[in-house]
Amino acid sequence: MKITLKVWRQKNRTTKGEFKTYQHEHVSPDMSFLEMMDVLNTELIKKGEEPIHFDHDCREGICGMCSMYINGHPHGPLQTTTCQLHMRTFKDGETITVEPWRAQAFPVIKDLVVDRSAFDRIQQAGGYVSVNTGGVPDANEIPISKNIADEAFDSAACIGCGACVAACKNSSAMLFVSAKVSQFALLPQGHAERKERAEKMVAQMDAEGFGNCSNTKACEAECPKAISVSNIARLNREYFSAMVSSYKVTVGGGE
Amino acid sequence: MKWLIDLFTSSLGRKLLMALTGLFLISFLVIHCTINAMIFYNDGGTTFSHWGHFMGTNPVIRTLEVGLVAGFLIHIFQGLLLWKRNHQARPVKYSVSKDPKSTWYSRSMGLLGTLLLLFLIMHTSHFWIPNRTHQFTQGEELPLYNMMFEVFSNPWVVFFYVVGCVSLFWHLLHGFASAFQTLGLNHLKYNGIISFIGTAFSIIVPFLFALMPIAVYLKWIN
Ligand code: SF4
């Protein structure tokens, strides 16, 4: 296969980037998109040019690092991660445009690499259970219905890749935040801190400068882990009920 | 009180305001459409004017009208603000956008809303504003039924009213179900019925509204 690649090149956070076109002559249909990029980078290095920087880690669809906006879709035309996208998805001779995630809250660091630490800060704001979990509890010691266990598991499948933000016309992070809030809200271990968690994570999300969800559901359609927008409805419920009912106890009584 | 301010200035709180005012405006549409549909009785405006008079003079309705104006203003203001914020959230746009996986009208609520706002300005300056002004200054209502024949004798006005109704159709088609999702009212058992009612509502109400100027213009009503 031969393909033409239009790739976003940007030196650092502050410089203005631009598209550069590369002719790629040695593409096998069995290569993953990242392997194709590796081959191109090897050629660039041999020519003495600077290779294209992109994020990647596990290359098996579980770490969420491989952020690339390919031909108008996060992770390309299929609902998967870039590392799990194969060149057979494209036509011989096709021109493929690769851009970084575009969002105020995800600034470009270099080429296709963006800074997603905003997600980490949202997670650190409340996406945890702050007790020691101790040893593994006996099976069925905490009764949880199969439905709920499955739903919590599905929410927990979010890999924090940011494709939801990239796909959303509003650059909203609500699918991500809703998945993280849901995985705890559904389980008894998460109940103790559920109000505080929803309030803090939403406040952090807003502080990071993500947009506001307008329910277009583009995120759900592009999420490689098929996180459902029903999580966003749950986030809304969690947040509203937390905001109207939470209170702080100070020494000497409630506020 | 700080928590209330925090709530309604947060992203989710602003969306909540959009959903609540949106549903309130939807309930207004039901009443507005029902009363206006009285013109189809074709009885020279007797039934229509009876109810129109009730709506224009009943103290309870007049009080609710203040809420309605507030509802419109909040919905418009929050909508514009959210639109601006959402644009700021992506300063550098993508160069390629192909086969998006969402409907065009769900992505165009700001545009549709702006069309509706322009329509609203035209529509209120045809009927509501002159009527209320007259009530305030002269203590009497204007003959709305007769005014309607005059306004809708202009084909351009009829055209713009129909454009307004078409925008309303698309706006409601996304907005109705979207409001429930924002309120967190999402449940496997009820999602189907919500989207069914939303679709039916967004077809029936704008269709009836569009029929009114057309019927007057084509003299189906006289
Ligand atoms: S919700 Fe889906 S698209 Fe968004 S970060 Fe999680 S896995 Fe990625």
Ligand code: FES
């Ligand atoms: S590299 Fe880990 S998900 Fe793609």
